[in-house]
Structures are given as structure tokens and as C-alpha cells.
Amino acid sequence: MKVPVLSLLAAVATLVLGYSYSWTITPIVIGLTYAIAALGVSVMARAGQISFGHAMYSCISAYTVAFLARAMPGTDALTLILAGVLASFLAAVVIGLFVVRYRGIFFGMLNLALSMVLFALLGKLYTLTGGSDGLRIVRPAMAGFAMERESFERALLVLTLVLSLALAWWVQRYFRSGSGQALSAIKTNETRLEYLGFSAYLIMWKGYLLSAVVVGFSGAILALMQGLVTPEIGSWLRSGEFVFITILGGAGHAAGAFLGAVGFETVKLVSAAYFPGLWQFLLGLTLILVIFMFPTGFVGQIMKRVAAQSRAQAREKSPVRIPVRN
Amino acid sequence: MKPLIKTTDLYLAFGGVVAADNINFELREGERLAVIGQNGAGKTTFINICTGYLAPSKGKVYFDGRDVTAMAPRKIVRLGMGRSFQLPQLFTEHTVRQCVQIAAARRNKELSWFRSLESTIDGREVDATLDLVGLLPDADELSIGLPEGKRKLLDVAMALALQPKLLIMDEPTSGVASEDKFGLMETVMHALDERQVTSWFVEHDVDIVSRYATRVAAWIAGKVAADGTPDEVLNNAQIKSEVLGA
Numbered sequence: 084m085k086v087p088v089l090s091l092l093a094a095v096a097t098l099v100l101g102y103s104y105s106w107t108i109t110p111i112v113i114g115l116t117y118a119i120a121a122l123g124v125s126v127m128a129r130a131g132q133i134s135f136g137h138a139m140y141s142c143i144s145a146y147t148v149a150f151l152a153r154a155m156p157g158t159d160a161l162t163l164i165l166a167g168v169l170a171s172f173l174a175a176v177v178i179g180l181f182v183v184r185y186r187g188i189f190f191g192m193l194n195l196a197l198s199m200v201l202f203a204l205l206g207k208l209y210t211l212t213g214g215s216d217g218l219r220i221v222r223p224a225m226a227g228f229a230m231e232r233e234s235f236e237r238a239l240l241v242l243t244l245v246l247s248l249a250l251a252w253w254v255q256r257y258f259r260s261g262s263g264q265a266l267s268a269i270k271t272n273e274t275r276l277e278y279l280g281f282s283a284y285l286i287m288w289k290g291y292l293l294s295a296v297v298v299g300f301s302g303a304i305l306a307l308m309q310g311l312v313t314p315e316i317g318s319w320l321r322s323g324e325f326v327f328i329t330i331l332g333g334a335g336h337a338a339g340a341f342l343g344a345v346g347f348e349t350v351k352l353v354s355a356a357y358f359p360g361l362w363q364f365l366l367g368l369t370l371i372l373v374i375f376m377f378p379t380g381f382v383g384q385i386m387k388r389v390a391a392q393s394r395a396q397a398r399e400k401s402p403v404r405i406p407v408r409n
Numbered sequence: 410m411k412p413l414i415k416t417t418d419l420y421l422a423f424g425g426v427v428a429a430d431n432i433n434f435e436l437r438e439g440e441r442l443a444v445i446g447q448n449g450a451g452k453t454t455f456i457n458i459c460t461g462y463l464a465p466s467k468g469k470v471y472f473d474g475r476d477v478t479a480m481a482p483r484k485i486v487r488l489g490m491g492r493s494f495q496l497p498q499l500f501t502e503h504t505v506r507q508c509v510q511i512a513a514a515r516r517n518k519e520l521s522w523f524r525s526l527e528s529t530i531d532g533r534e535v536d537a538t539l540d541l542v543g544l545l546p547d548a549d550e551l552s553i554g555l556p557e558g559k560r561k562l563l564d565v566a567m568a569l570a571l572q573p574k575l576l577i578m579d580e581p582t583s584g585v586a587s588e589d590k591f592g593l594m595e596t597v598m599h600a601l602d603e604r605q606v607t608s609w610f611v612e613h614d615v616d617i618v619s620r621y622a623t624r625v626a627a628w629i630a631g632k633v634a635a636d637g638t639p640d641e642v643l644n645n646a647q648i649k650s651e652v653l654g655a
Contacts, residue, residue, distance in 0.1 A: 275498035
């Protein structure tokens, strides 16, 4: 019960920060979109599969928001977000059908390749997509209220925080569910899974859909926050950053994506302020240190201690050890 | 007794090596079959064909009266065929209890996206299965930390949680210290009797075969060279010289 309380407190603190210093709203919301995307990537990481192309789902969602906002001016922001997520979902239904057949580096690179195809198309189809300049989005109304920039951003901050909590809660429920446990069993033994009567393919596909939906939320919010979509949203660098955050935070718990995003943004900000020109070097260094010191990320480290503790408690509770029949 | 497994003219060759040479075989309900044979005689290939891991180039496999030839392993498993492996196939990042819970969830066809794994299955049933193989005290340990004998038992427990009609075990005592082999087999056979599961195991140890099997089939070069009671087969001259090396 500690994690939900801490998450709620963190959300309230973030809200207070945003309302007190309105210049922090943009970096906070954008930071949260990274966290949400990493949350999506961490779903597949549970199956031991790292996608180097998940920014494609963020991009599909963001461009859907832009297209719809331009085609039907006056569409509500909430409707735009849902439409963006729906588009990500539908794309994942089709793309998932064949990428979930692959594992390891092939899964990662296939996603990367598809994301780069999308990236290239968005840049080349200038008349439709605005090329590398992207598309502007006129600020829409939210929940029926037309707002000025400042109140819109504040409302978006609230919405993003609520969505972050809701998605983290959903993903965490999923991790603990039968489907989620079966997904994490793909990482350790797919043969056994098949010999228990499961379809590893179907389990992977469902996980892939969930991950695309979560990343879709991140893209739609990003589009509304920036008021602009560009192909950069779907570039491989962005996918790489999502993976970076996932590894930093760890995929063992939904909170990992958010801790990872805080770590990522902190390193980026500190190095940009004190060592400009070295920030990429420092990010790389951080990742190497994290992989060496705690390969399962921040939450992996925390959970290892919690699990060892609870196992020790369980052992104390049942001191009678029944020997194997001899 | 009706046949659980029936194969007709099963044939499969790997290049020049014939691993299954027109095998016509029947396994009846309630039997405890031990399969013996030298390495490369085709024992595991026969298991792999019957469990759907390999497709035969000729012939048919029937399980419980249904044609399961070249069916995917998961579909055959759903019909009631369990399997344990020479190298235990476990979910190494899950605890012993979770491994069995995942299996139980599959049998319930209950794979929720939302409800926790524990809430979708019958916890008492899982504990009963763990108790049956003596793993209840280790239920909260990570499966990767178990010694080999217990890993073998967990492998069997995961298959038993599916409540199969037949359990196929590929070398259940391999990799286990010789003084522990009988204890392990005793536990497994007791569990199978309790659950009334027909069994079929591959085994090299003659003492174990003669003690636990009701029927023995000896494989030589992809063929069933002898098939009968343990006494008959283990005293057959050809089997003695070619399989047992006595």
C-alpha cells in the first residue's frame, strides 16, 4: 500500500510545483510524456523484449491528433487524445501480428526499422505532413472549455498527472495479473509456457497492444503540449531515450518508468547547466554505471530487498520443513 | 483399457538417421510405461512427435481417440497431455508457488488482464499440488534457487497442476545424485497414483525401471525392439546385449 500513497504524494507535489512556478509546467508535462512512453516500453521489457522503435506509436498518436484537429477544428482535446490512442492501438494490432513472432535483437531492430519507415514517410510526404517542419495544432478546448494558454497548460498538467497515475495503476495491475505473469514467463521459459497450453504468440501480442496504447497516450499529450508535431517525435533517438529511461528505472514495477524519467531529466538538466556540450557523454556514463551497479534498474534494486524481506518473513511463518518423501 | 496414445506407421528421419521407423505403438490408460534405449535410439524423438514438437513425415498420432498429428504442443496439452523435461523447464524469475499458479491459471482458462493471478485460481488446489510433491516448504523460494532434485519435482508439479490424463517424463532422474533417485521416483509415482495419471517415462537406470514400471518398451535404432512386462523385456537376450550392455 506504500507505493500508491507515495505516488499520490509525488503527483500532488508536482501539481503544487507546476501551479507555483508556471514555467515548470512545460518541462514537467514533457518529462511525464517520456515517463508514460517508458511505461509502455517497460511492458515489453517484462517479456525480456526491448523495442528500439516504440516512439513510432507516440508519433502515430501525435500525428492523429494533429490531423484530426486540422480536419475538424473545434474537436475537444479529450476526444483528440482518445483518437490518437485509438490510432496507436489499431497500428499495433496490425504491426504486432508479425513483430511479436520475433525475440531479442530481431524484435528490437524490426520495431526500429518500422519506426524509421514512418519517420522517413512523415519527412517526405510534405504536402500531407508538412515535412520536417511538421504540423501546427490550434489550441483546442478541453472538456468543453475554451482556455487561454496558461490555463490550458495547467489543465493539461492536471490531466497528464491523472493519466500517469491511472496508466501506472493499470500497468501494475496487468503485471500482477495472469496475463502479465505469463508475459514475464516469456522472458525465462517460452518452451514451458507452450507446454502448459499457453500461446506465447497471443500473450506477446496482447502485451504489445497494451504497450502501444500506453505509448499512444504519451504522444497525444506531447502533441497538445507543444502545439506542434514533427517527425522527430518518432525518430530512433526518441525510442532510444524511452529505452534508456526503462533501463534506468527498471521494468519490475510501473513506478520504474517515472523514477527513470526523473533520473533521465535530472542528468540532462544538471549536465546542460554545468557541463554544456557534455550531456550526452554524461547520460551514457550514467547508463553504464546503472547497468553495472543495478542491472534491474532503480525499482529492481528496491524490489529485490522487499522480496527478500517478505520471503524471510514467510520462512519464519512456516518453520516446519516437510522433507521430500524418501 | 482404452488406448491413450496410439501411433500408426510413424516415420521420421534426420538426414540418413532414421529416428522413428514405422512405429505402431499403444499406451493404455493406467499404465506406467518405462522407455529404455541407448542414446540416439529415438526415445526423445518419439516423445517429441507425440507432444507435437516434431511433425512425422509419415504416420499418425492419436491421443485419447483424437488425431493430434503435427498439432501444436499447446493444443495437445490442452487435451490433457502433460510433459516434464530432462532439463527442468521452469520460470526462473518466479517463485515455486507462482510457477504452479501460472499452470493452474491456464487450466482454468482464466487469464485476466486485470485481476491478480492469485485471485483467479484456487490457492488450496495449488498448495495441494505443491504438497503432493513435497515442495510446499519451498513455495516462496525463487525456482532458480532450488537444487536439481526439487527442480525436477517442480517441473512435474507444473504439469500436474494442469490435471492431465497422461504425464510424459523425459529422464526424470537424470542429473540427480544416485542416492536421491529412488526418493524422487517414490514422490513422483505417489503423486501420479494419487491423481490417477497414466505415465510414461524415459529411464536408464534398470533398478528404477523394474521397480516402478508396469510395462517396458525398448528402443533400438528408431524401432520398438521389445515391449512387455519389466521381467520379459529386461531379461530379453537382445535387449540385454544391445540396450543394457550386460
